[in-house]
Amino acid sequence: MKAEVAILSGIVALFGVAILSVLLPSKRASAQVYVLCLVICAAMFGIATVRLLDPAAYEPLVLPLGLPGVGALFHIDSLSAFFLLVINLGGALASLYGIGYGAHEHEPKRVLPFYAAFLAGMNLVIIAEDAYGFLIGWEFMSLSSWAMVISSHHEAENRRAGFVYISMASFGALTLLIAFGLLANAGGGVGFAALRAGAADTQIASIVLGLVTIGAGSKAGLAPLHVWLPLAHPAAPSHVSGLMSGVMTKVAVYAFIRFAFDLLGAPAPWWSMLIIALSGATAIIGVLQATIESDLKRLLAYSTVENIGVVFVGLGLALAFKANNVPWAAALAFSAALFHVLNHSLFKSLLFFGAGAVLVGSGERNIEKLGGLIHRMPQTAIFMLGGCMAISALPPLNGFASEWLMFQAILVSPVLPQWGLKLLIPAVGAALALSAALCAAAFIRAYGIAFLGRPRSPQAANSNEVDRWSLASMAILLALCLFAGVLPGPVLDALSPVARAMVGGKIPIQSSIDWLSVVPIDEGRSSYNGLLVFTFIALSALLSKQIIHRFASHATRRSPAWDCGFPNAAPDGQYTASSFAQPLRRVFGRQAFAAQETVDMPAPGDMRPASLRIVMRDRIWDALYEPVATVVNRIADQLNRVHYLTIRGYLSLVFAALVGLLFTVAIWA
Amino acid sequence: MSNLAFDVAHLLAGGLVLASFILLYQDRLSGLIHVFALHACLLALSVGWQAWVQQSPHLYLTAVIALAFKAIVIPVSLLRIMRRLGIHRSIDIIGGVGTTMLLGIGLVALSMVVMLRATEFADPLAREDLAFALSVVLLGMLMMVTRRNAVSQVIGFMSLENGLILAAAGAKGMPLVVEISVTFSIVIAFIVIGIFLFRIREHFDTVDVQAIDDLRGERRE
Incomplete structure (x- = not known):
């Protein structure tokens, strides 16, 4: 009961900050508002953590708000507590980043009030225990984020992004409204208890699942409803992009889990086929777009689409196992999905903050014009490298831990009786493996082109390191990524009550296992020890460094960059982002992007330069x-x-x- | 007695519908106003008869208001306005009188079907009244739609109001306040429309609303 009151007061305080931000004098408003948001989010993060580790009995808080005569219900169960943790951790760190980043904002008052309202709306969605509060919070979240997307409305591109976003958001909210309406009509009330009763009819439950897949999927970025993400996420200020990509999509995941695992009761096996197939396609589509994208923030948004696909594959697997009464496997898939939710929120925020730092430091978002930033922004470069490694699922970072768990869940799929699922899940597993590899390629390309090599433009050559607040925020995120990757056991133990509440099973208690290993099924089958991997990597790296410096030379040598045997002084001679992506474009281009390359070769004697034109179209859009x-x-x-x-x-x-x-x-x- | 009361009420209300039909095909503006005066007289008679049948004295007041305003004040002032504007001899163009009359007959049939079915258990007196009242309202609207001259549109609007008053008088226990407010609204509408007429005339030298549409430069019908 206490936690609900505390979180609600936090939400009210955030709305207060939103109003306050309008009244404060423009000059200092930015830093003050972000500090206030940081404090409130940190407090709510603490409350959520306590509630996750120590779940309370069902005892909803009823307030005389909302619909007359009905009141508004609020409750934090273990699922809500986990998502509150994700949201407020992301919110707190984005606010910390914003203290520094916000100073570069031209019109801070176009962002500040909506920023606080956005955080409040997301929290409201999670703690609502009835359809009314849920939808109100959902709309607050959508509208305030829309306002931030069009905060720099002078650019036509941003206005278009805002239009596409608000259309998709309204559409998604409409489908959720209908879903709630169907359940409320059948169950006779808007409280979650009544909605659960309304889902007794299988037909209604199936329709509602379809509607929620559309509604929550359009917010999360499930293909083919993902088109707004790469438009809207880059348009907002970077810390907001980080929140939208890392945190807001998770609110949509929460909505899906709340419906599919809680409100709709026992799932039918074919639901999971729909979800798994859709999310597998999402992962591939997202990552393919990311590999060819040259705008750093758009690239990150496409990679969000891929990661949402991964999360939904886990949720689909959990549905499949739950429908067939295999609770231990359902718990494994569900824990993997939630773990990936947490991990993605960490490294995607980190990467967006890094992209923001690059944007502030050099004024460029296009990686074709960057290069050599590792010398000019050394700290940002380290943090970005960590983020890229985490998202590419390299051990010992957290991305590997959750994707490894996901594959463990895919590998136990033969226990399922349905032939459709038996055939589909390995295929989606292969798709996930492909997308993980392509994701690594995309981030090698992004990092290599932007941070390594020589500067490709004067802006890149004159870039500067960003302020300490931003660096601190990124450092904390990288530390968390490392922690969750090296010691996934405690995180999985914390997720265990959520999995038990939603799918009825649990994975082995990790703290009872020796040597801090992670064992998803039982000790005889498979295990992963992040700490061991980390120690090995660290030791071997130190050792080889010592050996090299001991037996070779201490001096740092600088020599000309190797350029495939053609020494060329101009930075234009380097690999470009599009040349790096060219092999992938050749392989997938025709099918995925309707890519057409035309070479314009002048006749002998003609003095004009030859040119290569590439035309690509988004097939889903078309x-x-x-x-x-x-x-x-x-x-x-x-x-x-x-x-x-x-x-x-x-x-x-x-x-x-x-x-x-x-x-x-x-x-x- | 009750039979006679019913027959007379029927006759008067039917006369009102007939007058509406005359309004529908009358294209001479001065004639139109005279017919409207007749329309209002019939309304006053009808309401007066209802007052006598229902034994409710306040309906007499309604009848008197209708007679004074609608049958005398408004037609007389409309005629004076038209003389001042110099349009008392003009003719309004009505496209296809036959079609309009057929449409009108259809509307009356429609209102009969709807009303007689909807008020199955009501007092027969009120039933007939309501059915005729709806016909008068629909015919008034039809007239507003088919006419081009602002004066004819005003007359169409007023005859529509007459239909409303007939309906109000037919229902028993209608408080006086309602009738007074309806009357006031008519007076205000008249004033507004009168001013509107002068303004149109000032600007366009005509009260044909087609001129306004032409001025807007948008598509014509």
Whole structure:
């Protein structure tokens, strides 16, 4: 009971900060608001952690808010506690980053009030125990993030991103509203207890699952509803991008889990097939786009799409195992998905903050114009390297731990009786393996082009290291990534009550296992020891360094960069981002992007330079969104005529409507 | 007695519908106003008869208001306005009188079907009244839609109001406040429309609303 009151006061305080930020004088408002948000989020993070480790009995807090006569219900179960932890950890660190980063904002008051309201909205979604509070929070989250997406509205690109985002968000909210409405109608109330009763009918439950997959999927970035992410996430200020990519998508994951594992009761086996197939495709689509993207923040947004795919594969597996009564495997898949939720929120925030630092330091987002930043921004370069390693699932960092668990869950899929799932899950497993490899390629490319080599533009050459607040925030995130990767056991133990509540099973208690290993099923099958890997890597690296310095030379040697045997002084002679991506583009380009390369080779004697043009199209956009846009435009054109009728025309419309209604009444009876 | 009361009420309300039909095809503006005065007289008679049948004296007041305002003050002032504007001899263009009349007959049939079915258990007196009232309202709207001249549109609007008052009088126990407020609204509408007429005339030298549409430069019908 106490925790609910505390979190609600935190939400009220955040709304207070939102109002305060408008009143404060412009100059100092930024830092003050971010400090306040940091303090509030840190406090809520503490409360959520306590509640996760020590779950309380079901005793919802009822407040006389919301619908008259019904009241608003709030409750924090272990699932809510976990997501509160993720949100407020991300919120606190983004605020810490914002203290420094916000100083570079041109119009801080376009961001500050919405920033606080955004954090409040996300928390409200998680603690709501009825449809009403959930949807209110959801809309606060959508609208305030939309306002931040269009905060630099002078650029046409951002306005377009805002339009696409608000359309998708409204669409998603509508489907969730209908989903809640169906359940509330069948169950006779908007509280979660009544909604659970409403899901007793399998048909309604199936329709609701479909609606929620669309509604939550459009927020999370499940293909083919992911198109807004790469537009909207880069448009917002970087700490907000980090929050949107790392944290807001997790609120959508929460919505999906809340419905699919809690409200809808026992799942049908075919649901999981839908989810697994969709999320496998999402992972591949996201990562393919990321490998060819040159805008650093867009690249990160596409990689978010991939990671959401990974998380949803885990959730789909958990659904499949739950439907077939294999609780231990369901718990494994579910824990892996939640662990990946936490990990992705950490490293994606870290990477977006790093991208923000690059943006502040050099003024560039396009990696084709960067290069050599490791010498100019050495600390940011280290943190970014850590983030890239984590997201590429390299041990001993956290990305490896959760993806390894995910593959353990995929490997036990033969226990499932359905042939469809038996065939589908290994295929999706292969897709995940491919996407993990492509993800590593994408981040090697991003890091290598941006931080290594020589500067490709004067901006990159003149870039500077960012402020301490930003660096501190990134350092904490990297430390957390390392902690969760080296010691995944305590994290998995903390997730255990969530898995027990949602899928009814649990994985072995990790703290009872010797040598801090992680054992997902039992000790005879497979285990992973992050600490051992870390120690080995650290020791061998130190040892080889010592040996080299002992037996070779102490001096640092500088020699010309090797350029495939063609010594060329110009930085243009280096590998570019698109040349790095070219092999992948050749392999996947025709199918995935409808890529067309045209070489314009001048005839001998012609003095103009040869050129290579690449045209790529987003097939999903062309196939799904263009037709909708065309139809909407056509209808709008038709309706536009109604704006220019004569007075008699309008009177005739009213008259025709009246006569039409009377006619209906006459025929009806 | 009750049979006679019913028949007379029927006759008067039917006369009102008939007057609406005359309004529908009358294209001469001065004639239109005269017919409207007749319309209002019939309304006053009808309401007066209802007052006598229902034994409710306040309906007499309604009848008197209708007679004074709608049958005398408004037609007389409309005629004076038209003389001042110099349009008392003008003719409004109505496209296809036959079609309009057929439409009108259809509307009356429609309102009969709807009303008689909807008020199955009501007092027969009120039933007939309501059915005719709805016909008058619909015919008034049809007139507003088919006319181009602002004056004819005003008349259409007023006849529509007459239909409303007929309906109000037919329902038993209608408080006086409602009727007074309806009357006031008519007076205000009249004032507003009168000013509107002068303004149109000032700007466009005509009260044909087509001129406004032309001025807007948008598409014509």
